[in-house]
Amino acid sequence: MRQLDTALGLGAVRGPIGRIIKFALYALAVFIFAGPLIALLVSAFGRVTDPTKLSLLPHDLTLDNFQAAVDQGVLRYLANSLIVVGGGLLLQIAVSVSAAYALARKQFPGVRLVMLLILSTMMLPEEILAIPLSLVLADVPIIHINLVGTLAGMIVPVGAWAFAILVMTEFMRDVPIELEEAARLDGAGDLRIFWSVILPVCRPALGVLGIFGFTMIWDQYILPLLVAQDASQFTLALALRSLRADEQVGTGVLIASALLALLPSVVVFLALQRQFMRGLTSGAIKG
Amino acid sequence: MTATLAAPPAHREAAPVARRGRRFKHAGAWLWLAPALILFAVFKFVPMARAISMSFKEVRPYLGDRWVGLDNYRAVLGDDAFRAAAGHTVVLAVGETVGSIVVGLALALLLEGTARHLWIVRTAVFLPTVTAMAVVAALWRIIYYPAPDGALNSVLGWLGLGPGQYLDSPHTSLWSVMAVGIWRGAPYDMMIFIAGLAGVDRTLYEAAAADGAGPLRRLWHVAFPAMRPVFAIVVTLAAIRGLRVFTEIFLLTNGGPNGSTEVVMTLVYKLGLERNELGVAAAGSMLLLAATILLTLLVQLLRRRS
Numbered sequence: 380m381r382q383l384d385t386a387l388g389l390g391a392v393r394g395p396i397g398r399i400i401k402f403a404l405y406a407l408a409v410f411i412f413a414g415p416l417i418a419l420l421v422s423a424f425g426r427v428t429d430p431t432k433l434s435l436l437p438h439d440l441t442l443d444n445f446q447a448a449v450d451q452g453v454l455r456y457l458a459n460s461l462i463v464v465g466g467g468l469l470l471q472i473a474v475s476v477s478a479a480y481a482l483a484r485k486q487f488p489g490v491r492l493v494m495l496l497i498l499s500t501m502m503l504p505e506e507i508l509a510i511p512l513s514l515v516l517a518d519v520p521i522i523h524i525n526l527v528g529t530l531a532g533m534i535v536p537v538g539a540w541a542f543a544i545l546v547m548t549e550f551m552r553d554v555p556i557e558l559e560e561a562a563r564l565d566g567a568g569d570l571r572i573f574w575s576v577i578l579p580v581c582r583p584a585l586g587v588l589g590i591f592g593f594t595m596i597w598d599q600y601i602l603p604l605l606v607a608q609d610a611s612q613f614t615l616a617l618a619l620r621s622l623r624a625d626e627q628v629g630t631g632v633l634i635a636s637a638l639l640a641l642l643p644s645v646v647v648f649l650a651l652q653r654q655f656m657r658g659l660t661s662g663a664i665k666g
Numbered sequence: 667m668t669a670t671l672a673a674p675p676a677h678r679e680a681a682p683v684a685r686r687g688r689r690f691k692h693a694g695a696w697l698w699l700a701p702a703l704i705l706f707a708v709f710k711f712v713p714m715a716r717a718i719s720m721s722f723k724e725v726r727p728y729l730g731d732r733w734v735g736l737d738n739y740r741a742v743l744g745d746d747a748f749r750a751a752a753g754h755t756v757v758l759a760v761g762e763t764v765g766s767i768v769v770g771l772a773l774a775l776l777l778e779g780t781a782r783h784l785w786i787v788r789t790a791v792f793l794p795t796v797t798a799m800a801v802v803a804a805l806w807r808i809i810y811y812p813a814p815d816g817a818l819n820s821v822l823g824w825l826g827l828g829p830g831q832y833l834d835s836p837h838t839s840l841w842s843v844m845a846v847g848i849w850r851g852a853p854y855d856m857m858i859f860i861a862g863l864a865g866v867d868r869t870l871y872e873a874a875a876a877d878g879a880g881p882l883r884r885l886w887h888v889a890f891p892a893m894r895p896v897f898a899i900v901v902t903l904a905a906i907r908g909l910r911v912f913t914e915i916f917l918l919t920n921g922g923p924n925g926s927t928e929v930v931m932t933l934v935y936k937l938g939l940e941r942n943e944l945g946v947a948a949a950g951s952m953l954l955l956a957a958t959i960l961l962t963l964l965v966q967l968l969r970r971r972s
Contacts, residue, residue: 385778386889413790433817478702485695504910510938511713539705600913616800648796
């Protein structure tokens, strides 16, 4: 009954011709979707003088592209990107975990309204808020601070992410109440219960938050675009555009820099793939 | 409680204490929520309120804003460039949604299963989705390089197909952008479809097979009906993704050549940050937001009914 494991039953295809077709299709899928990224990896270590070329097979191995990229200050952009993703992720997780604790474990008037308000922002694409957001960043209400031209301006706004709160709240709701009650009988307060009872149980959900937050912040483009005023605040993503615009820069420099912007997200994805898939389906199903 | 029952006079004293205690407990909850509420207020709700109010005003820095009613909306809707951009946005959203679903479903059916080699292929195919848009754009600008020996033109050359201009020609630019969107969106849809397929009851497959149904009929009559909610989700997500499109256009063509790929968000960006017509830009954003919300509600409604 092996053929009924999947909708089309392709796993049961025997016979040489069927298998050849099947594996040819696999190869085609990999060529189309992963091929360009592999070409980027290979070309970054090759001699690229011609601006039109990408190669899938390594030849003329060299580190010159990276050397040229470093000469153009790419390490600064990489450092900026890492600061933004590190700071943003820490803030995002801290804020979401704390809010989720209240939303999942506390009963208070207004809890539904708060949840609704937070969820409503999921329908609010950041692109649409771009222009008013840039005004807010230039003059933060009440405290009147200008975040434009600072890395903080790229970090603080990503703390508010409804998806992370939703995932964490759903997960915390399922933590058995007995665990909390037992700790309370032992005299533990909210903070203690949160830190040494709830959080350890939520480790899988923290993995989901980590990988999704990383991918989301690493992919950010509009926010850095609104905030950065000169090259000293560029993230790698922003820098790719100006490297391209520079007539003096060969394609090799661009390819090497693009690879630097690609690798962290791929490494994090491969390391936390299981959590990623779990979050993808749960987040998608729950909207 | 026993104390209040035993000694009614104490009731009046105990109640405020208890209430204060409860209020204190609620204060605790609000304290846990405070960081999130502050950030959401400052970076989501205040900008949202500003966008709504700006859309009814002529925004004049230093002079004070002037209320203009629906003039900004009239200006936007009467503007040929905006209508063209809205058209491109819809074409792009529909094309990317349908394209990603068709390709994603094909990939899901091909790569469904628990075998290790399938898992490896799936992981490789999924990589475009986790790649930052800026990298995707830089990469595809090289791939699309319009010379005869450009990367894509070389590959097509092996198949005997002529060189294309891709992003550089107003006739092909929108389709070229769409292909990049599908390249990045289809693997995402694939993963959701695979999760949906995994949830289909295997005994239904066996029952269908016992009734003599082949793989295609099994797909049509068993797998697809079971996946209807998954389709609704994928359509909604993909359509919203399509309507809000900005970064890929900004980086691949910035609306060119000749306005052939201008979409609502790139136009709004230019109106707002380059021409400083903030009120008109806000009105454009609000129209796009209204379209997004309408679309979401419509899909939800259709989903409920079926």
